[in-house]
Amino acid sequence: MIKTDVVIIGAGPTGLFCAHQLGIIGLKCEIVDNLDKIGGQCIELYPDKPIYDIPAVPKCTGEELTNNLIEQIKPFNFNFHLSDRVQELKNENNKWLVKTLNGKEFETPNIVIAGGVGSFEPRKFPTKSAEKYDGKSVLYSIKDKTIFKDKSVVIFGGGDSALDWAIELSNSSKVTLVHRRDEFRGAPASVQKIKELSDNKTIDLITKYSIKDVKGNGSLESVEIKSETGESKVIKADYVLGFFGLIMQLGPIAEWGLNLDKKTIPVNTENFETNKKGIFAIGDICTYPGKLKLILSGFHEGALAARGCFKYARPDEKYRFEFTTASSTIKDRLGVKE
Amino acid sequence: MAKIKYIEFNGTEHEADVANGLSVMEGAIQNDIPGIDADCGGGMSCATCHVYINDDEWFKKLPEKEMGEDDMLDQAFEPKSNSRLSCQLIVSDDLDGLTVHMPEKQV
Numbered sequence: 001m002i003k004t005d006v007v008i009i010g011a012g013p014t015g016l017f018c019a020h021q022l023g024i025i026g027l028k029c030e031i032v033d034n035l036d037k038i039g040g041q042c043i044e045l046y047p048d049k050p051i052y053d054i055p056a057v058p059k060c061t062g063e064e065l066t067n068n069l070i071e072q073i074k075p076f077n078f079n080f081h082l083s084d085r086v087q088e089l090k091n092e093n094n095k096w097l098v099k100t101l102n103g104k105e106f107e108t109p110n111i112v113i114a115g116g117v118g119s120f121e122p123r124k125f126p127t128k129s130a131e132k133y134d135g136k137s138v139l140y141s142i143k144d145k146t147i148f149k150d151k152s153v154v155i156f157g158g159g160d161s162a163l164d165w166a167i168e169l170s171n172s173s174k175v176t177l178v179h180r181r182d183e184f185r186g187a188p189a190s191v192q193k194i195k196e197l198s199d200n201k202t203i204d205l206i207t208k209y210s211i212k213d214v215k216g217n218g219s220l221e222s223v224e225i226k227s228e229t230g231e232s233k234v235i236k237a238d239y240v241l242g243f244f245g246l247i248m249q250l251g252p253i254a255e256w257g258l259n260l261d262k263k264t265i266p267v268n269t270e271n272f273e274t275n276k277k278g279i280f281a282i283g284d285i286c287t288y289p290g291k292l293k294l295i296l297s298g299f300h301e302g303a304l305a306a307r308g309c310f311k312y313a314r315p316d317e318k319y320r321f322e323f324t325t326a327s328s329t330i331k332d333r334l335g336v337k338e
Numbered sequence: 339m340a341k342i343k344y345i346e347f348n349g350t351e352h353e354a355d356v357a358n359g360l361s362v363m364e365g366a367i368q369n370d371i372p373g374i375d376a377d378c379g380g381g382m383s384c385a386t387c388h389v390y391i392n393d394d395e396w397f398k399k400l401p402e403k404e405m406g407e408d409d410m411l412d413q414a415f416e417p418k419s420n421s422r423l424s425c426q427l428i429v430s431d432d433l434d435g436l437t438v439h440m441p442e443k444q445v
Contacts, residue, residue, distance in 0.1 A: 045383050117377045117384075123445075126416050158412050180417055185409035210416075228419055245413035247445045248377055248384070263377070293379050 002079075004030045005313035006110040006306075007098050009086050009253075012040020013295050014283030015114035016069040018302030023076035024330055025306060027313050030106055032081045034119035039066035041116050041284075042295075044246065055296055065295070075335045085119055086111075089256050089279075094312075096278060109312035112305050113274075113281040114298070117263060119251050123244040125156075129214050130240070137220035138240045148173045152236050154223050156211060157243035158183070163190040165241065170197055176204040176235055178211070178225055209233070214240060253285075261287050271308030272301050278312050280305040340434040344389075346373045347442045356429045362438060363387040363424035373440035380425040382406055385414040386445055387424040389438040394420070396436055400427060415441050 006022055008015045011033035022029045037043055042051075042062030050059045060068075081104060088099040089111065098106040122140035124130070130138045142165060149172045155162050158179040163186035166177040177194065184191045198205035212226040214237075223237045250263050259266050259275045264287035267273060272280045282301035284293050291297070310319045324330050342365050344352045356365030366374040366387075375386035388411065391397040397420050407426055411417045424438060 041383075123413060123415070126442075159409070180412065181408065181419075183408065185412060245385075247386075247413075249445065263375075 001105045001107055002030060003107045004028050005108065006030075006112055006309050007032065007086070007096070007106050007108045008112045008114055009033075010040060010114035010116060010283070010285075011035070011038045011080060011082070012114060012116050012283065012298075013042055013065060013069055014116075014298030014302050015040070015112070016066075016073060017299045018112055018114060018282060018306055019076070019078055020069070020073045021303045021306035022309065023073060023078070023333060024324065025310055025319065026329070026333060027306070027309060028078070029112075030079050030081065030108075032084055032086050032100060032104075034083070034085045034121075036083045038070060038080060038082070039063070042066050044120055051295070053294060053296065075333065085251065087252050091276075094278070109278050110309040111279045112302075112309065113253060113265065113279065113285055114283045114302070115250075115253060115281075115285045116248065117250075117284055118248040118253065120246040121249050121251075122242070123247045125211050125214075125240075125242050127211055127213055130211070133214060133216070133220050133240070137216075137238065138214065138242070140242050142241070145169065148239060151238035152176075153239045153241060154178060154235055154237045155241045155243070157241075158185055159243060159245060160186040160190060161243035162186070162241075163194055165243070166203055167193055167197065170203045175202075176206060176237075178206045178209050180208065180210050182207050204235075206233070211240075211242075264291075270304070272305040273308055280308055340429050340431060340436065342429070342433065343435075343437040344371050344373065345437060345439045347440055356433075358430050360429050361425045362389070362427040362429060362433070362436070365429060366424065373444075374424060375444040376425060377445075382410055382423060382425060385410045385423065388414040388417065388441055388444060389422055389424045390418060390441065391420050391422055391436075392439050393437060397422075399432070400436075415443055415445065 005027040006029040008029050008031045011031050019029050043066055047063040048061055085101045087101050090097045095107050096111055148169050152174045153169055154176045155166050156178050166175050169175050197203045209225040209227050213224040215222045222234050223240050224234050226232045265274050265281040267281050267286045269288045272282050274281050282305050283298035342354055342356050352371045354365050354369040363376050377386045378384035407423055411421050
């Protein structure tokens with residue numbers, strides 16, 4: 001059990017800056033994120049795309065913004081718990097007991113939900129029959145590529161993950177790549193390589209088809225694909241892989257008794273607290289009259305939520321507002337030598 | 339201004355007068371029409387405002403897809419050749435009478 005002042009859910013820019021603000025006012029926090037890296041949507045959706053509306057930063061990419069925020073909170077040495085997800089919350093004696101999917105437990109008076117539009121999860125096949133084999137022979141990510149050796153593998157998708165795995169696995173497996181259209185969104189070099197492998201019959205490339213059904217008797221045997229004009233084909237398959245990108249799901253957050261407005265959480269704009277005492281929501285996931293889904297709004301929301309957390313983390317102390325330019329306490333916390 | 343008809347997967351029809359300059363997605367959101375999520379708010383980065391244009395004449399009449407829309411549609415639920423992202427369909431008088439069909443689900 002880890003005891004802390006605040007658990008932040010979400011390591012996107014909003015969660016990171018909130019952590020900074022907590023560090024500045026002398027609170028500790030632990031940060032949990034479902035992704036395997038820090039940065040949230042900035043890293044997952046647009047690492048290379050320039051952002052033009054961060055105050056005083058005329059232009060930076062999602063990756064640069066993330067790296068700068070990580071740098072900014074370095075002095076505080078906060079722990080990150082990546083590839084993990086907060087699953088359960090329970091209130092006991094005004095403390096929140098937090099459990100994650102990987103079995104970590106926290107005790108904290110405050111939780112800050114900076115969850116964007118939920119957690120990223122792979123989009124799965126729409127066919128019901130695929131669920132039966134999910135995680136066994138129908139896969140959406142690859143942990144151990146040796147299982148595919150000398151097997152028939154059918155890969156669906158047109159992005160980098162689909163192309164890269166088709167190329168990689170073609171060395172030791174019988175690979176069929178299926179995509180819904182003729183164009184691919186992967187890197188041009190990979191697209192070129194796929195065309196070469198298809199031309200020399202190393203892989204089977206089938207376009208303008210999508211999945212219809214998976215079939216098997218206990219273990220997976222084949223996958224049926226369909227074209228929009230109604231033709232269908234059956235391909236022998238030991239494994240079926242789907243790479244359709246990530247979708248965002250609210251997930252367990254919806255189960256915690258918070259007021260929800262569509263997929264967002266209404267908050268009090270004084271401190272960004274939700275209807276539950278000690279649970280705050282900031283960034284894209286919160287809503288209030290006039291809400292803008294901008295990173296800069298998330299920064300503001302995080303600063304106020306941090307002060308809101310102070311009240312519950314240090315009930316016997318009075319919060320004193322200080323500037324980073326002037327306060328020697330803050331400079332100590334930042335490890336700045338004058 | 340254009341009258342846009344939105345048809346849910348279960349067949350429920352909704353009609354909305356949408357002002358020029360708004361997107362077909364915004365027309366749905368502002369009129370509380372279910373079936374379009376628009377998680378990213380119109381930034382062409384989520385594919386949760388996916389619609390089908392079943393009338394071929396209408397499909398051809400719509401402004402062409404910009405770079406990136408088809409890439410995003412690859413990641414939609416059950417994309418077809420008549421799929422569009424409704425955030426990319428900007429309403430003008432020319433779109434008066436357009437009908438869009440919603441997929442079974444967005445995520």
